[in-house]
Amino acid sequence: MDDIALPRYLEIRRDIQNRIASGELRPGDAIPSEHELKELYGCSRMTVSKALSALTSEGLIQRRRRAGSQVAMPRNAQTVLKIHDLKAEITASGRAYRCEILSRAKRAPDAAEAARLGQPVAEILALELVHYADALPYAVENRLMNLAIVPDAVSADFSETPPGTWLLNEVPWTDAEHIIRADIASAALARRLAMAKGAACLVIDRRTWQGGVIVTAVTLHYPAARHQIVSHFSPGGSFGA
Amino acid sequence: MDDIALPRYLEIRRDIQNRIASGELRPGDAIPSEHELKELYGCSRMTVSKALSALTSEGLIQRRRRAGSQVAMPRNAQTVLKIHDLKAEITASGRAYRCEILSRAKRAPDAAEAARLGQPVAEILALELVHYADALPYAVENRLMNLAIVPDAVSADFSETPPGTWLLNEVPWTDAEHIIRADIASAALARRLAMAKGAACLVIDRRTWQGGVIVTAVTLHYPAARHQIVSHFSPGGSFGA
DNA sequence: CGCCTCATTATGTATAGACAAAAGAGGTGA
DNA sequence: TCACCTCTTTTGTCTATACATAATGAGGCG
Structure with missing residues (x-):
């Protein structure tokens, strides 16, 4: 070298x-x-x-x-987490991507949704869908989109391009928040993810803002047996030798 | 402004x-x-x-x-994850930190440990401990340290300064890998974490290298009910107004 | 038509010099 | 002893200039 x-x-x-x-x-x-x-x-x-x-x-x-x-004083270990777009993530691994929209509603947010959004939003598009890799359920997505920022979402067809991918290409964002947690699958969730009831789920809550205004809040449930988050990190790229 | x-x-x-x-x-x-x-x-x-x-x-x-x-083309959402030192994390939240060492052994790694380390290591220090925040168990830690890199570890007392904190101050690292997953608490783990058997755990596997040589491999089990990973991200710091 | 060569253009790196701003060091005077 | 002032060092920013390097596009030639 x-x-x-x-x-x-x-x-x-x-x-x-x-x-x-x-x-x-x-x-x-x-x-x-x-x-x-x-x-x-x-x-x-x-x-x-x-x-x-x-x-x-x-x-x-x-x-x-x-x-x-x-x-500098020893830093907290920090790592850069790449949250891949689901469709890209699945197709990149050589599997066929498909998604199924369970529900879709244009309405004012209810109390729980307003809390998730964290700020007053007049009208949202609420989506619930399941992502599949080949025949196997990959993740359940529960998404709220702020129609004040993305009015075009109402007329978008998310069966081909899932909302995550669509948003990424449509709307620039300036701030993001991720919460990663673990949970037990409810009966309904277990059925949708083809996993045992009572088994563990990895849950990612993501919120995205554009200049202080919330764009979208999404919750993804992954079956723990089939998904984990991996991240490599080398501060400042590569060292010599 | x-x-x-x-x-x-x-x-x-x-x-x-x-x-x-x-x-x-x-x-x-x-x-x-x-x-x-x-x-x-x-x-x-x-x-x-x-x-x-x-x-x-x-x-x-x-x-x-x-x-x-x-x-640039729309990037994958990426976020910087700060993995705080456990002791600092707990004391920063105003709670008393304490840790209890369950086992401590200096030996050659067994087959499973060798696999975790990912490269041949002659001798390790294997530790198992529980971190407490006030009286409540916070996380169970299972750590392997490569004694070729940190020989001083054998004589260190980890009851005051837990091994994570100690390593951070002692050994510079050049590469890190994190795997975040979810799991169900086994009976033994549930007892140690004062949580219900069958409840969800958040699990973090971390490996750290110094110039290609593994320094430490650690697995942390958190009770999902009391712990989640939060991360905020603004690309390039703050945008104007 | 394909290929080679050459000029053009935009970025990448490096320099010397200049001034601004922050902050430690030291001295002075009350 | 303490407050205050000035001096000096070190980093931070900016400029004008120069040459290197990559990639594109045009022109020429077989």
Whole structure:
């Protein structure tokens, strides 16, 4: 693995990352000032600055004017969770995707739905559907869409393109919240997911906003026996060696 | 909210973010070239470049030489999951933390443990413990530590500082994997977590590596009734107004 | 028609220099 | 001792410029 082609600022960034990862630089330790690093690496201050800025935005180091840079305190383990679009997730695994719409209603939200939405919404489209991978039920989806933001949803046909996929392509979002929990399948849910009543479900509640206004609230129930969330994480991409 | 103090490149970045979030710029749309933007905003190309680079690393736009910049295709919803240190998590919520070590063994991994570790490890420290928040069991932890990486673990007392916290402060890591799933509590687990047998558990499997070598593999069982994972996400921080 | 070459264009990296802003360090005076 | 002021260091931002690099498109040639 020759690093000859790597740009200078990435080399510097990787070098410092390695020094932190190896324990040579420990949390709280001071990192040489830009002036010193510029001499050390034989480049301009801007180049050093670019490397250190990247490390800062990754949370690996902290910088303060006059006080200098230091290795950040051990961070909470954090990981980036990619919540795939269901249709893409299923077809990507080589299985046939199909969804069945159980109910569809355009109405004002009831009390429970208003609580889920978290803010006053005049009119929603409420959907209940089951996603299938090949013949096997994959997940049950319960979705509320704010018609003030996505009026087109009333005329959309969600049998081909499920609402999650449709929304992703239709509406940009600015904020999202995920709640992941576990639950026991009720009799009705177990029947729909072709699982034993009383077995475990993985539940994901997702809410999405556009500039402070709620776009959609969705709850997905997965049979625990057939689904888990996997996530890999390397801070700052790849380390050298 | 006056933006007067905002540096130029952040202003530009936010402006383009807003244009994308509002739908004015849709996925696939071309973004003016740096040369055009530099005239538009009346600043140097470097400043424009800094703004666009930030947007690129956030995945909001894509850039190709000669071809220019364009709004990225709708991304999979992704969220940053902070896996808090258990002790910090509990004490932060104002409850008293305590942990009880059920078993502790220094030995070679058995077949199942070797599979969990995913690579040959000569000697491990295997721990089983229960975390309490006030008097209530919070989670059961089952941890394997690679003694080749953390030999000091054998002499550490984990009754005050639990192994997760201890490792976080002791060992830098370069890669992590999380698997989140749901399960039903076995009789033994239910007893330890003071929950009903047959109730749901949220399970987190975490593995951590340092430069390709496994450091630790840990499984945490939470009672579903008392625990869920919450995560908020705004791509690129905050949007303006 | 296909392929090669070359010029063009936009981004990517790097530099030197400049000023602004934050914050620690030290001194002064009450 | 403490409040306040100034000095200095270090980071943060910005500019103008330069050259490298990737990709596209046009033109020419067989």
